[in-house]
Amino acid sequence: MxxxxxxxxxxxxxxxxxxxxxxxxxxxxxxxxxxxxxxxxxxxxxSGIITGYVALLDQKALGLNAQAYLQLSLIDHKEETIQTFDRFVQNEAQVIECASITGSNDYLLKVVAEDAEALEQFIMKRVLRLGIISSSYTNFVLRRTKSSTVLPV
Structure with a gap:
């Protein structure tokens, strides 16, 4: 630190x-x-420790009642495939967090939507139709017990 x-x-x-x-x-x-x-x-x-200031919004007040974590694997790790995926993630407002991860999957996405059906539509019609996903695993969030943006300092 x-x-x-x-x-x-x-x-x-x-x-x-x-x-x-x-x-x-x-x-x-x-x-x-x-x-x-x-x-x-x-x-x-x-120094870059403070990177900006934002307003934190209430998901449910905005009608975003569903949240899921998607674990995704790409069909390959070619530069073009990774760039396509990165562009997709950056342009999709429903993806509120994305991390490249270790383990059996390549990425973990945190996604929000109006309801479970809208999440399913996003996964089926946006994510999987990219044509670069070899496998996906979805965890629907039932209840959040902690959600914080505060880092320990």
Whole structure:
């Protein structure tokens, strides 16, 4: 982990839970004046530790009531196949996370949809019709017991 002191860690923990906190309130949380706090936040941004700020949305409030994890294997590992798959993943809004993994599969995708039927349609008509998937295994999420974007610092 980079050379972070306790003030940096407190700034990071605070911003992870409240990205809209005012600089003045943040400075108060870390017990320093606004200018030095601003410089620390700027340094954390410039170093790439803070990569951006986002609004976290409620899946269900948006009507996205179904979620699944897809484990996929590609037909081969040629550059063209991997590029085709990577382009597909980047352009599909329903894919909210994708990781290249070890083990018997090549990729793990986290996918959201309105309901189970919409998930099935996405898998059958979008993913499998790519023509580059040799096998797939789907786990439908029944209930989420933890969902967090907060990293331990």
């Amino acid at each position: 980079p050379n972070l002191d306790e003030i940096d860690r407190t700034i990071l923990r605070t911003l992870q839970t409240d990205g809209k906190i005012s600089l003045q309130a943040l400075a108060g949380q870390v017990n320093m004046s606004t200018s030095p706090c601003f410089r620390r936040v700027k340094r954390l941004q410039d």
